[in-house]
Amino acid sequence: MAPSLLYNPAKLPPSAALQLAQQAPIVLQQSLSGTETVDQWATYENLLLSCLRTGDDEAAAKCMDRLEERFGADNERVMALRGLLSEAQAENNGELEAVLKQYDAILEGNNTNIPITKRRIALLRSMGRVSDAASALVQFLDFSPTDAEAWSELSDLYFSQGLYSQAIYALEEVLLLSPNAWNIHARLGELQYMAATTSGNGGGSQQKYLAEALKRFARSIELCDDYLRGYYGLKLVTTRLLKEQAKQAKTDEGEFTLPEPRTIQRLDELATAKLSEIVRHSSLKDRGWRGYDEREVAAARELLSQNGIER
Amino acid sequence: MTWISKTITVFGGLLLAHACYSAQEHAALQSFKAAATSTLTSSTPAASSLPVDIAIETIVATLITVLGLVLGTRPLRPIQWRVWAGKIEREGEEGFLGNNGEVEKDYMGNPFSYLESRPSFVDIRKQRKEFSQWVKNGGSQGKN
Amino acid sequence: MLSERDYQISPIVQESVMHNSKALQNLQSLSASLFGISAGILGLESYSGFLFYIFFSLLTSFLLYTTHILSASSTPKGYKENKNVTGHKGLGSGVTGVKRYFRGGYEFWFGGVGNGFAGFVLTWTLFYGLVRA
Numbered sequence: 001m002a003p004s005l006l007y008n009p010a011k012l013p014p015s016a017a018l019q020l021a022q023q024a025p026i027v028l029q030q031s032l033s034g035t036e037t038v039d040q041w042a043t044y045e046n047l048l049l050s051c052l053r054t055g056d057d058e059a060a061a062k063c064m065d066r067l068e069e070r071f072g073a074d075n076e077r078v079m080a081l082r083g084l085l086s087e088a089q090a091e092n093n094g095e096l097e098a099v100l101k102q103y104d105a106i107l108e109g110n111n112t113n114i115p116i117t118k119r120r121i122a123l124l125r126s127m128g129r130v131s132d133a134a135s136a137l138v139q140f141l142d143f144s145p146t147d148a149e150a151w152s153e154l155s156d157l158y159f160s161q162g163l164y165s166q167a168i169y170a171l172e173e174v175l176l177l178s179p180n181a182w183n184i185h186a187r188l189g190e191l192q193y194m195a196a197t198t199s200g201n202g203g204g205s206q207q208k209y210l211a212e213a214l215k216r217f218a219r220s221i222e223l224c225d226d227y228l229r230g231y232y233g234l235k236l237v238t239t240r241l242l243k244e245q246a247k248q249a250k251t252d253e254g255e256f257t258l259p260e261p262r263t264i265q266r267l268d269e270l271a272t273a274k275l276s277e278i279v280r281h282s283s284l285k286d287r288g289w290r291g292y293d294e295r296e297v298a299a300a301r302e303l304l305s306q307n308g309i310e311r
Numbered sequence: 312m313t314w315i316s317k318t319i320t321v322f323g324g325l326l327l328a329h330a331c332y333s334a335q336e337h338a339a340l341q342s343f344k345a346a347a348t349s350t351l352t353s354s355t356p357a358a359s360s361l362p363v364d365i366a367i368e369t370i371v372a373t374l375i376t377v378l379g380l381v382l383g384t385r386p387l388r389p390i391q392w393r394v395w396a397g398k399i400e401r402e403g404e405e406g407f408l409g410n411n412g413e414v415e416k417d418y419m420g421n422p423f424s425y426l427e428s429r430p431s432f433v434d435i436r437k438q439r440k441e442f443s444q445w446v447k448n449g450g451s452q453g454k455n
Numbered sequence: 456m457l458s459e460r461d462y463q464i465s466p467i468v469q470e471s472v473m474h475n476s477k478a479l480q481n482l483q484s485l486s487a488s489l490f491g492i493s494a495g496i497l498g499l500e501s502y503s504g505f506l507f508y509i510f511f512s513l514l515t516s517f518l519l520y521t522t523h524i525l526s527a528s529s530t531p532k533g534y535k536e537n538k539n540v541t542g543h544k545g546l547g548s549g550v551t552g553v554k555r556y557f558r559g560g561y562e563f564w565f566g567g568v569g570n571g572f573a574g575f576v577l578t579w580t581l582f583y584g585l586v587r588a
Contacts, residue, residue, distance in 0.1 A: 017442065049430075053438045080431070088435045118431040126434045152426045174426060180466050181423035182396055222464070225397025278401075291403025327492060334496045334586045366497055373493040373511065377486050381518040385478045387556040388471035394555060395468045 020050035024059035041067065048081060052088045060085060079106065080115030087123060096127055114144065118153075125157065133157060148177040152184070155191070164195035182224040189216035189233045196240075207244075211258045213237050218267070228296050231274045235303060238268035272307070275300050313383065320379030326372035333365045396421075467558075475556050479519075479563070480570055486515045487571020488578045495582025508575050512567045520563075524553060 027047055048063035064085055071078050083103060090096045103120040106113060117140050124133035137154050141147065155170035171188045175181065189212075196209035214237045220230035241264050258264075279301045281289035386408070389395045399407075399421055407418040490511045494504045557563045 049433070049435075052435055053442050055439060055443065084433070084435055088439060090436075115431060122432040122434055125432075126436050148426055149429050149431060153429050153432045156429070178423060178426070179463075180392060181426060183421060183423055184426055187427065223393055223396055223466075224400055225393050226401045227397065228400065288402050288405070290405055291399065291401050327489075327496075331492070331496050331582065331586065334498075338587050361496075361498060369493045369496045373489060376489055377511070377515055378518060380482055380485055380489075381515065381522055384482045384519060384523065385474075387475045387478060387523050388468075389555050390467050390471045390475065390557070391555065392466040392468055395471055 017050050017053050020047065021054040021056050021059070023047065024051055024056060024063075028059060028062050041070065045081065048085075052084065057085075057089060060088075076113050076115045079113070080119045083116065083119045083123075087119075087126075093127070096123065099123065100127075114147075118150070121153070130157065130161060134161075145173075146177060148174045151177070159191060162198075164191060164198070167191055168195065180223055182220045182227060182230070185216050185220035185223065186227065186229045186233055189213045189220065189230075189237070192216060193233060193237055193240075207258065210237055210241055210244075214241070214259070214264075214267070226274065226278060228275075228278050228292050228300060231271045231278070232296070232300050232303065234267060235271040235275060235307075238264050238271060239307065242268060272304070275304055279304065316379050316383035318379075320376055320383065323372050323374075323376030323379055326368060327376060330365055330369040330372055333368070334361060337362060337365065471556075472558070476562070479557075479566065482515065482519065483512070483567035483570045484574050487512070487567070487575040490571075491575040491578025492582050494575075494579045495584075496586055498583065498587065499579075504579060508572075508579075509568060512571065513564070516564050516567055520553070524556060 024047055027043060044063045044067055048060050048067070051057070051060040051063065064081060067078055067081065073079070073082070083099060086099050086102075087096065090099060100120065100123055103116055103123065106116050107120065111117075117136075121133050121136045121140065124130075124136060134154070134157050137150060137157065141150055141154065144150070151170050151173040155167045155174065158164075158167035158170060168188065168191050171184065171191060174184050175188065178184065192209045192213035196206045196213065213233070217230050217233040217237060221227050221234065224230065241258070242261075245261055245264075259267075278289070278292065279297055282292045282297050283301070388407075389398055404418065404420075487508070490508050494507050497507075499507055553560045553563045
């Protein structure tokens with residue numbers, strides 16, 4: 001199905017972004033007069049983002065002008081988009097510094113401008129000044145602790161630095177704010193699984209992370225039937241737990257509690273069954289099974305075939 | 312899908328209108344007759360009951376129209392969180408087509424996906440770089 | 456009755472609830488007016504009119520049940536069989552029937568009788584008067 005301009009294009013693959021950006025002449029041809037709809041401005045914003053991504057600066061500038069004309073140059077969201085435009089067009093570090101200065105100047109005047117604050121943090125991170133970005137983000141979260149998106153960004157920032165426990169903490173905050181977000185549960189499980197794989201064979205902490213990851217994946221499945229990502233993670237964790245139990249005797253001291261081996265075994269079977277069901281149906285393109293991301297299905301297929309060989 | 316239900320509804324409506332007109336005519340005729348005969352017999356047999364064909368037509372028209380309306384009702388959505396979320400993941404946009412075969416206006420996919428894509432923190436320079444890289448590499452793989 | 460804890464474990468999607476009840480109410484008020492028209496044309500009076508209304512409301516609910524609920528619950532194909540093969544129950548075992556779309560069966564089956572009643576009486580009297588002028 002063709003991507004729609006009504007949704008934010010941040011997650012789309014390049015081909016879809018190109019498709020969107022190619023709609024620019026058509027959308028920009030329509031004159032501004034007439035009745036304005038709610039979707040219209042979302043369309044302009046998303047078109048702007050897609051055009052920037054594909055390097056069509058001219059169309060992006062046109063979108064920007066229209067948005068500015070409608071909402072005024074001092075609208076916070078428009079300011080952030082304007083900043084994004086100059087970020088994208090900056091040729092070298094000096095120009096980026098200039099944009100950063102501009103942001104600082106805006107925040108000097110009004111430090112409650114949330115979109116610009118977020119842009120500033122993103123720019124810092126993009127320029128490689130990660131620790132500055134992190135401290136700015138922490139400061140921002142002190143000021144507005146209910147911003148789930150910012151907590152999620154912080155988690156990603158820490159994760160990119162390899163600071164797993166901080167990243168996990170930040171993601172837990174996200175879950176406090178939106179407890180039913182099944183993709184965040186799965187993401188947290190993934191983080192914990194990665195923390196377990198990198199934390200070496202330190203015994204305790206590794207087992208604890210795995211047990212936590214197991215719970216998170218299980219919860220993401222509980223919140224969302226047939227969640228490919230959740231089952232994929234569950235399969236990874238149970239495989240690993242089973243392998244480790246075979247290797248070493250039970251060492252369940254400490255505060256964490258692993259489920260019974262039998263339960264893990266059954267979870268493993270469930271995940272395998274579900275994954276193969278999903279892979280089978282979506283490679284056959286059955287009706288009602290076409291929503292999965294092809295890349296995710298391919299990864300699941302690979303995981304299954306790996307396990308088939310191992311057994 | 313939508314034209315089927317619309318046609319059925321309109322057809323039922325026309326039938327109903329016809330039945331209504333017939334019934335009205337019948338009643339008018341009855342009262343005219345009554346007025347004509349009242350000189351002979353003082354007791355008017357009142358508006359006698361409706362002819363069977365009009366009654367049947369009315370009921371059939373009602374049934375047809377209701378069928379059209381029911382078929383035209385928008386698809387329902389699961390209310391259990393996991394069923395609903397599973398539908399989004401498994402069927403994607405296809406699960407939320409309206410009667411006219413287009414994705415319903417208020418469908419937004421996973422409402423929490425913004426927590427992972429984080430649109431306000433987008434790193435536009437990196438995206439541009441990745442995109443030009445993708446174009447250089449032929450730009451066709453990963454097309455869906 | 457479900458407790459607070461159950462709702463936290465398996466939450467209810469409010470938007471879907473609103474969407475469904477809006478669709479249901481829309482249908483019910485439209486069809487109730489329609490039944491009023493036909494009751495007026497048929498010249499029904501007192502109890503027979505009300506019985507007519509109740510019967511047709513239930514019929515509407517039944518039609519909606521067969522077209523929108525039964526057909527939707529049976530998809531996707533091959534879903535149920537797989538459950539039995541793996542022998543795992545509970546997880547993901549589809550919620551079927553009215554419970555999938557409405558909080559209770561009562562709202563679905565009998566909500567319409569109350570919802571459209573005013574519309575029914577209005578068109579009933581109107582068309583009764585029009586036809587028998």
